[in-house]
Amino acid sequence: MTAPSSLAQLAALLADETRAAMCLALLDGRAWTAGELARHAGVARSTATEHLHRLTAGGLLAEERQGRHRYVRLADASVATLLEDMSARLAPDATRPTGLRAATASAALARGRTCYDHLAGRLGVAVTDALTARGLLDQSGGFALTEAGLRWMAGQGLRLDGGKRPVARACLDWTERRPHLAGVAGARLCERFLARGWVARIGSGRAVRVTPDGRVALADLLGIDGVD
């Protein structure tokens, strides 16, 4: 039986604006230093230290120490899933960006970005749609790779054994309001795209752009050719 106190403890970890900001920042799937997170959240370093301790003690974050730096990242994919699920409930509040810089940053995110370890934004949705159109992904009764889809992934040299993680899973996109592919399959695809240089990160954030090579590859591989 789930104890109410455990649930409350877990929720309490995210019930603070500073900690929430830190977790959302870490949703980009990379490791941040304590100082970076402190600046990002707008609190003193000492305060950040305490928050990071609570989050790691609570099992949401994993830490790695390198010299005088303390790197933290989300503990595992299930934490990212939890954050996504909670964010999905909030999607309608779409805070309008003010100012030109915020607007272009937001436009870049809407075009394409990583969502922990898979692709999201219009790019993520386009890939998902293409997979479905080609009969590799089945959305009719859930979100699952078809027989053909499993063969296709294998043909690309992408392995799908990911322990207890679901192979294919829907993740709701807060810009597109449509589901895109997550789970092990989504993560492998994203890895591949980045490794081959088909998509590249913009600056240090979550936003990504499709490279010229990527345009060719996407058209070639999945018949996607309208990506902006």
Next chain:
Amino acid sequence: MTAPSSLAQLAALLADETRAAMCLALLDGRAWTAGELARHAGVARSTATEHLHRLTAGGLLAEERQGRHRYVRLADASVATLLEDMSARLAPDATRPTGLRAATASAALARGRTCYDHLAGRLGVAVTDALTARGLLDQSGGFALTEAGLRWMAGQGLRLDGGKRPVARACLDWTERRPHLAGVAGARLCERFLARGWVARIGSGRAVRVTPDGRVALADLLGIDGVD
């Protein structure tokens, strides 16, 4: 962009032990009165009132007033999903029941219960396994009804149009540690089983038992015959 403050506000709703207890109680999918929840959570009625206000204002609960009673229930299936997902992270803490009454109650829950609007426990897992064995449900690349599965549901007169809700979805069972069928399909099956009297609720809780009629029907329909 998801605002950290919104996420924190949502989490704060569940970050209180009393509110958490209320939400978990409501996971049985039924409507409770404010007084019942107050007693269940062990707080004064006035305190319960305040908590219920916060939960409804936050969109987690929906209320219906009947005479001098105030009935509340989870606002929608997505709230139940969120609670399940969070509980799944906590599963390992399996609090051992102490005392005979607690033990028999817990055994009944492990045998079969409702999980918001679908079946869980050994019963839920058995149904899920049977559907999979018969080629109606595909777990290989996610959780999805097969073509045959969609036809079978239609043949049973079960409609699957559920708005934006996924048709089939995995829900992790905290007693069995295995996924069972949730989503629209899971809900329709559970409805049907209850409506036909194949399973019946035990007392006022979430536990259910298979009736003699149910035993016959389950064997007949899905080849399940080991249910205890």
Next chain:
DNA sequence: GCGACCGTTCGGCCCGGGACGAACTGACCA
């Protein structure tokens, strides 16, 4: 109409926890 009962509002109490700055440790660099 009169109790009995459910829920609500309000005032007051108390505790937890989030914030900061100052002082300290330990790693890196000249």
Next chain:
DNA sequence: TGGTCAGTTCGTCCCGGGCCGAACGGTCGC
């Protein structure tokens, strides 16, 4: 070996929010 910088520990302040009991307002049943 001293200076700098990242992170930590500790003392302190203060606010928000959870709890209760008492009083109040509807609704139901007799």
